[in-house]
Amino acid sequence: MVIKMKGIIMIIDGMADRPLEELGGKTPLEAAKTPNMDKMAELGVNGIMDSIQPGIRPGSDTAHLSILGYDPYQVYTGRGPFEAAGVGVEVMPGDIAFRCNFSTASEDGTITDRRAGRIREGTDQLAETLNTMGLEEDVQVIFKESTGHRAVLVLRGPGLSDQISDADPKHEGKKYKEVVGLDDSPQAQKTSRILNRVIKKSYQLLKEHPINMERTKKGEPPANIVLPRGAGAVPNAQPFNEKYNLKSACIAETGLIQGIAQIVGMDIIEVEGATGGVDTNLDNITNSILLNATLDYDFLLINIDGADEAGHDGNLQEKVEFIEKVDEVIGKVMELEDVYFILTADHSTPIAVMDHTGDPVPLVIKGPGVRVDAVNQFHERAAASGGLCRIRGSDIMNILLDLMNRSSKFGA
């Protein structure tokens, strides 16, 4: 009987780094005690990977798209669609999606607080009220709250364009901007016309909203207007399951990665206590991986975010400690049978840079038949001498499908 192999790609967000003087010239991943990752390097075939291309600084979103086999230069039309999908709006190809702020406006449209006093509570009710707008012309208007003062707006209907300007004036004390088309198309005209009305209506619907009446009473700036920016058209990406003939799910902590998974049509598994920070509940994440790997999924995409957060904060100790904690997750996932298991990062987030860089990341593939190499540690430098040499994110799904024996031959 042929065993049907499963595939797991586990991405430790921003784990890779650069050598640091304070670690005696080691990287955090080199310095961390990672017996399980090292064991995986020993049992697998190793290499370094450029998520997009050598030297290109990837976002987590564009890196994941590339690793899943989508060309980010084609598919990534801006952050709006992925953010909207990430907060749970079931976006559809052709939708125009925006990132929005709940802001505070005076009667004449002057923005007095771009973040409405960093409002944290009640934005779900504000979004619910905004959704009573329903249709503008033949276009459906969909609001959804995100974290804090953030929200998303999706316009769905015929003849829309993402070639329109932002309403957000970027500075307080200025009036919000009238949205205009960035080209002369009737689509851009229609979209900007509708959006300008939506903004005006948001003020009408929110200015005396109970949530805002209460805020005003407490001396807090009311969240009485919505300012969209970063228009992007939801791309027509071929669904992942159809593209690869796989049944797939994504276990990710952040809306950004969940948004990617949603747009390509993967099932999204929520994990309780997954915060996306170094305080996340790794036990729950581990259990979710182990459980879902036994269900009828062929493929799991896993993203664990804490190392990236520590990198952005420039917090070396937290980064090292979190990598060591993640190592325990790896140890348990390695015990799964009949699985090709790929461990990597989406990009480097060096402590010394506090942002993503274009340095390649280490990658290891464990599973039956791989050409095990001499590498027996999992880190940036050891991986560079591995049997995979240097590959790209866009190679990974092809390599995995080939190992899973799910590829078809090109030619005879």
Place this chain on the structure above:
Amino acid sequence: MVIKMKGIIMIIDGMADRPLEELGGKTPLEAAKTPNMDKMAELGVNGIMDSIQPGIRPGSDTAHLSILGYDPYQVYTGRGPFEAAGVGVEVMPGDIAFRCNFSTASEDGTITDRRAGRIREGTDQLAETLNTMGLEEDVQVIFKESTGHRAVLVLRGPGLSDQISDADPKHEGKKYKEVVGLDDSPQAQKTSRILNRVIKKSYQLLKEHPINMERTKKGEPPANIVLPRGAGAVPNAQPFNEKYNLKSACIAETGLIQGIAQIVGMDIIEVEGATGGVDTNLDNITNSILLNATLDYDFLLINIDGADEAGHDGNLQEKVEFIEKVDEVIGKVMELEDVYFILTADHSTPIAVMDHTGDPVPLVIKGPGVRVDAVNQFHERAAASGGLCRIRGSDIMNILLDLMNRSSKFGA
């Protein structure tokens, strides 16, 4: 305070080679004593590079274009434009440029000497006279002498095309060829019509030119006609400084590389005594690098040509000796602070082939935060086990900008 890092790419033209029996199986770079390059390998991250693609034999021009981040298959329209720029014609996008010979023609147009007796003196005066042509129709005609019997011709005006044939008959004793359009476009017709008149006029203007009267008196063949070949349209390449937001300069010895730099809009630094041969003045080149690196340039492209010349000549001893001399230049450039320094070659010019080959070249990057690897010698084979693995010329600027912290993130 954040230190603004500079970038230097130093290209030792044609330095890479193949193993040679007479060196006991070593390459010239392996055999040469290069303590400074080896030190740089030890301090840096190493790899091999294909300037264009594995196995493709690059010209120095196409290799440099690729390393600077321009796709040579898009930008390199032929040698004419780069040669014209290299001899100092300020070419503009859309110009049609030709390489020309000063030749000797008889009254009926038969070419009796394609190189006019390899004329060396007075071609500047011939070019000056040819430039009195001024306009043909609405097209400006610009001549400029190059080395020996060579010259360039640039046509500047509306409605021109590079799809036209050569005038050079390639064999002596034949009449020069009437230029014809290679397609049916009115642009090709116009360009060939003008070019045929320019060739005729060159004969009229040169046949009794004082320089030629004197040559005839001395029994030397007169340089009495100009034969253009290799039409190319000057590409509309995005200026380097704009593309990367850098202030850049090029220190190069040959017109070919200076032409590349000029077409992409870099400042060109002339160095006295830089011959492009093994006899070049490396002290002056070193001083120019050290001086210009302290000026307000962000980026220097350096090309040193002697090793390529020795390779073309098949002169092993000269190649090894020149590499050893260049090593001293590297030693001094390595002392510069706050610089990312990339040392490489543009292509191999193996002694045994006496021409460029598609073998990859070694490359090392030195500077803060690079993932220093175990390589401690700088040559073709050592580099192949370095931390960069195998990259392409088109990756280099992306990698450098990322290290210089001048990249922007693609995505979130």
